[in-house]
Amino acid sequence: xxxxxxxxxxxxxxxxxxxxxxxxxxxxxxxxxxxxxxxxxxxxxxxxxxxxxxxxxxxxxxxxxxxxxxxxxxxxxxxx
Amino acid sequence: xxxxxxxxxxxxxxxxxxxxxxxxxxxxxxxxxxxxxxxxxxxxxxxxxxxxxxxxxxxxxxxxxxxxxxxxxxxxxxxxxxxxxxxxxxxxxxxxxxxxxxxxxxxxxxxxxxxxxxxxxxxxxxxx
Numbered sequence: 001x002x003x004x005x006x007x008x009x010x011x012x013x014x015x016x017x018x019x020x021x022x023x024x025x026x027x028x029x030x031x032x033x034x035x036x037x038x039x040x041x042x043x044x045x046x047x048x049x050x051x052x053x054x055x056x057x058x059x060x061x062x063x064x065x066x067x068x069x070x071x072x073x074x075x076x077x078x079x080x
Numbered sequence: 081x082x083x084x085x086x087x088x089x090x091x092x093x094x095x096x097x098x099x100x101x102x103x104x105x106x107x108x109x110x111x112x113x114x115x116x117x118x119x120x121x122x123x124x125x126x127x128x129x130x131x132x133x134x135x136x137x138x139x140x141x142x143x144x145x146x147x148x149x150x151x152x153x154x155x156x157x158x159x160x161x162x163x164x165x166x167x168x169x170x171x172x173x174x175x176x177x178x179x180x181x182x183x184x185x186x187x188x189x190x191x192x193x194x195x196x197x198x199x200x201x202x203x204x205x206x207x208x
Binding site for chain 1: 095096098099102103105106109112113116117120123124125126128129132133136139143146147150154
C-alpha cells in the first residue's frame with residue numbers, strides 16, 4: 001500500500017490542525033460581513049480561499065488516520 | 081463608565097475601532113497557526129505529512145506578514161512606537177470591558193422558531 005496508516009500522534013496533530021483551520025475559515029468568512037475596511041476584507045477573503053485549499057489537503061491526509069471511518073452524507077442529526 | 085449602548089457617543093470612531101479589533105483577531109489567529117504548525121512539525125514522522133505541514137507553515141508565515149504590514153500601514157499596530165501601542169492596548173481593553181457590561185441582547189435569543197426542527201429536539205430542546 002502506497003498510503004500507509006498514520007501513527008496516532010500524527011493523526012492527533014492533523015485533527016488539531018484541521019479543526020483550527022476550520023474555525024479560522026468560519027471566522028474569516030463571517031467577519032467579512034462585519035469589517036468596514038475593504039482591504040482587510042480582501043485579505044480575509046484571501047484567507048478563506050487559502051484555508052479552503054489547506055482544509056482539502058489536510059482532509060486527504062487525515063483519511064489515513066488509524067481511526068478513520070466512512071463519513072455520512074450531511075446533514076446528519078447529531079444524536080445519541 | 082458608559083453602559084448605554086444607545087448613547088451616540090459610542091459611534092464615535094466605531095468603524096476604526098471595530099476594524100482594529102477584527103484585524104487583531106486575524107493577526108492572532110495567523111500567529112497561532114504558525115506556532116501550532118511549528119509544534120505539529122516536531123511531533124510528526126511521516127515525510128509526506130511533514131511536507132504538507134511545512135508547506136502550510138510557509139503559507140501561514142506569509143499571511144502573518146501581510147496582516148502585520150496592513151495593520152502597521154493602517155496604524156492599528158505599532159511594533160516600533162511602544163507608547164502608541166500601549167495607549168491602543170489600554171483603550172481597546174477599556175472600550176471592550178465597557179461593551180461587556182452593556183445589556184446588548186436583553187431578549188430571548190434562541191431563534192428556534194425560525195427553523196423547521198431543532199437539532200437538540202431529542203434532548204428536550206433548550207431544556208437539555
